[in-house]
Amino acid sequence: MDEMNITSAKYMAHPKTGENDAIKATIDGMGYTVPLAVGNSHYDEIMRRVAAGTLTIADAD
Amino acid sequence: MSKAAELAALIGSQTALSNRNLIINGAMAVAQRGTSGTSTADIYTVDRFALGHGSPVNAMTFEQSTDTPDNFKNSLKITAGTGASASTTGYAILRQAIEGQNMAHLGFGTSAAKAIILSFHVKSSLTGTFGISIRNQAGNRAYAGTYVINSANTWEYKTVAIPGDTSGTWPTDTGIGFNIFWDLGAGSNYDIAAGSWTSGSNMFGVESTVKLTETTNATFFITGVQLEVGEQATPFEHRSFADELARCQRYFQVVGNSAYFAGNGVGSASIAVGIPIATPMRAEPSVPDTGYKAHREGNTNSGTNCVTAVTYATIGSSNLQLRVDFGSGITDEQGYNLNFTTADLQLNSEL
Numbered sequence: 001m002d003e004m005n006i007t008s009a010k011y012m013a014h015p016k017t018g019e020n021d022a023i024k025a026t027i028d029g030m031g032y033t034v035p036l037a038v039g040n041s042h043y044d045e046i047m048r049r050v051a052a053g054t055l056t057i058a059d060a061d
Numbered sequence: 062m063s064k065a066a067e068l069a070a071l072i073g074s075q076t077a078l079s080n081r082n083l084i085i086n087g088a089m090a091v092a093q094r095g096t097s098g099t100s101t102a103d104i105y106t107v108d109r110f111a112l113g114h115g116s117p118v119n120a121m122t123f124e125q126s127t128d129t130p131d132n133f134k135n136s137l138k139i140t141a142g143t144g145a146s147a148s149t150t151g152y153a154i155l156r157q158a159i160e161g162q163n164m165a166h167l168g169f170g171t172s173a174a175k176a177i178i179l180s181f182h183v184k185s186s187l188t189g190t191f192g193i194s195i196r197n198q199a200g201n202r203a204y205a206g207t208y209v210i211n212s213a214n215t216w217e218y219k220t221v222a223i224p225g226d227t228s229g230t231w232p233t234d235t236g237i238g239f240n241i242f243w244d245l246g247a248g249s250n251y252d253i254a255a256g257s258w259t260s261g262s263n264m265f266g267v268e269s270t271v272k273l274t275e276t277t278n279a280t281f282f283i284t285g286v287q288l289e290v291g292e293q294a295t296p297f298e299h300r301s302f303a304d305e306l307a308r309c310q311r312y313f314q315v316v317g318n319s320a321y322f323a324g325n326g327v328g329s330a331s332i333a334v335g336i337p338i339a340t341p342m343r344a345e346p347s348v349p350d351t352g353y354k355a356h357r358e359g360n361t362n363s364g365t366n367c368v369t370a371v372t373y374a375t376i377g378s379s380n381l382q383l384r385v386d387f388g389s390g391i392t393d394e395q396g397y398n399l400n401f402t403t404a405d406l407q408l409n410s411e412l
Contacts, residue, residue, distance in 0.1 A: 005102050012372050015328035015386070016393075022372055024350060028101055032347040032409070033372055039235055039344035041412060 004028060004045050006055060013060035020060055082298045083159055084241075085109045085308045087181075087286035089125060089135040093315055094407075097124040100153075105411065107137055108309035111156050118151040118246050118274045119143045129284055130182045130216040132299075136284035139245065144277040153246030153274040154265060155283070158412035160343065161198070161238035167225065167290065169197075169239075174225025179206070179241065180294035184216045184282040185273070192244040192255065192267025193221055198237040202229030203264035205255040210271075216282075220294040226258050235343055237412045240265070241288065245281065246274030310340040312412065315405040316381075326395040330388050331372070332357060334399045336381045338408065346408035348383065355385045357397050371406075381408065 005028050011020040012033065023034040027042055034042040049055035091108040098104065100121040103113040107125050114120055119142035126138040139155065147153065168174045179193060188210050196203040206221035232238055244252075247266025253259045254268050273279050285297045300308075316336055324334035348371060355368055372384040383406075385399060 003102065014384075015331045024372075027347075028103060031350045033350045034347045035345040037345035040347060040410065041344075042347045042409075044236075 009046055009055060010058040011060040023057060081289045083163060083288040084157060084286045086305055088133055089137045089284050090302055091306050091309045092125045093313060109157050110137060114153045115151055117145050118147050118153045119145050126282060128282055133284050136282045139281045141274045141276060141279040144275050146275055147246045147248035147272060149248045149250045151248045152251060155243040155245060156240050158237045158240050160412060161232040161234045161236050164238040165233035169226045169231035170229050172227055174227045175290050176225050176292050177223045177288060177290055178292060178294045179221045180287045181283055182216055182218050182285040185210050186213055186280045187271055187273060187276060188213050189271040192270035194242045194265050194267060195223055195239055196265055197229055197231050197239050199230055200262055201260055202226060202258060203253060204258050205253050205267040207255045207267060207270060222292055244270060246272040307340050311343050312410050314339050314408050318401045318405045321398045321400045324397045324399050326391045326393050326397060327384060328393055330391050331384050331386045332391060332397045332399055333382055333384045336383060338381050342410040344410050346410040349407050355399055355401050357399055
C-alpha cells in the first residue's frame with residue numbers, strides 16, 4: 001500500500017499578486033507546502049482526490 | 062569455457078556491465094532522513110525504501126543497521142511490533158518505486174518485454190516462504206514471487222526471477238513505472254498467487270507466505286538489493302557513496318540548517334530566498350513547512366523576526382526559491398539574509 005493520508009489542504013497566495021502559488025497540506029501527519037506542479041506526487045494526489053470529490057482545498061486567507 | 066568466462070558471456074549477452082541495478086540505495090548506505098524510526102501508513106526509512114503498515118497490523122520500527130553479510134556496510138533492519146494478523150485489509154510492506162523513465166528499456170507492455178531478476182541478502186528471525194511483488198503505477202498489473210529463508214538469524218542470498226510483462230500500461234515518464242514490494246504482512250484482500258502476471262486491483266501481497274508482522278518483535282534485515290535485466294542475477298553492483306547519494310537526491314534532499322541565504326523583500330511581509338540544490342530533482346518538491354526556525358538578519362531566534370513556516374515558491378534546475386512569510390515588517394525589494402535553524406530544510410520529490 002502506498003496511499004497518502006491527507007487530512008487538510010488550503011491554498012496559499014502570493015503576497016503581491018494575490019494568485020494562488022502553493023497548497024498548505026497535512027500529509028501523513030506532517031505539514032507540507034506543496035507546489036502547484038503536475039508531477040509532484042503530493043499535488044497529483046491532492047488533485048486526484050479533489051476530482052473524486054473526497055477532498056476540498058480551502059481558499060487562501 | 063571457465064565459469065568466469067561463462068558468467069562474463071552471460072552478462073554481456075543480457076545486460077549492461079555497469080548501471081544495471083534499477084534499485085537505488087540497494088546497499089542501504091544513504092539515510093538522509095535519519096537512521097531510525099517507526100512506520101506509518103507510508104514512511105521513508107533509508108533513502109528510497111518506504112515502509113508502511115495499516116490496521117490491524119501494528120507499527121514496526123526500522124533502523125539503518127551495521128549487521129550485514131560480508132562486504133556490506135549497512136542493512137535495513139525492520140522489527141515487528143505486537144504481533145497481529147492483517148486479516149483482510151491490514152498490511153505491512155517495504156517498497157521501492159522505480160521511476161518510469163528508468164525502466165523504459167525493459168519494454169514492459171510490449172512484445173519485447175524483458176525478463177528481470179531481483180536479488181538481495183536477507184536475514185530474519187523467522188523461516189519459511191516469503192513473498193515479493195511488482196506492480197505497475199495504475200495498480201492493475203502485478204506479479205508475485207517467493208523466496209525461502211531456510212535458517213533463522215542467518216544471512217542468506219536470494220533471487221526471484223520475474224518474466225517480462227507483455228500486457229498492461231507501464232509509464233516511462235518521470236512518474237512511477239512500477240513499485241516493488243516486500244510483503245511483510247499483507248491482508249488477504251491484497252494477496253495474489255505467485256508465479257504469473259495478474260490483472261486486478263490492490264495487489265501487492267503474496268498468498269501462502271510468512272507474514273512477519275504476525276509475530277511480536279520478529280526481525281527482518283535486508284541489503285544488497287539489485288533488480289536487473291536478465292534471468293541470471295549478477296553480483297551486487299557497488300556504486301560509490303557519492304553516486305548513490307546523488308541518485309537519492311533526485312527524490313529527496315536536505316539543505317543544512319546553519320547556512321545563511323540571500324533574499325529579497327516581497328511586499329510588506331515576505332522574503333524570497335534563493336537556495337542552491339545539490340541535484341536537479343525529479344519534480345518540483347514539497348517542503349515540510351514546520352519544524353525549524355527562519356530568522357532574518359540582525360536578530361535572534363525569537364519574536365517577530367522569526368517564523369517557523371515557509372511558503373514554497375518556485376524551483377529551477379539548480380536552485381530553489383522559497384518564500385518566508387513574517388506577517389509584517391518587511392520592505393518590498395529590500396535585500397535580506399535568512400537563516401534556517403533547528404532543523405534541515407527538506408525537499409521532497411519522492412515518487
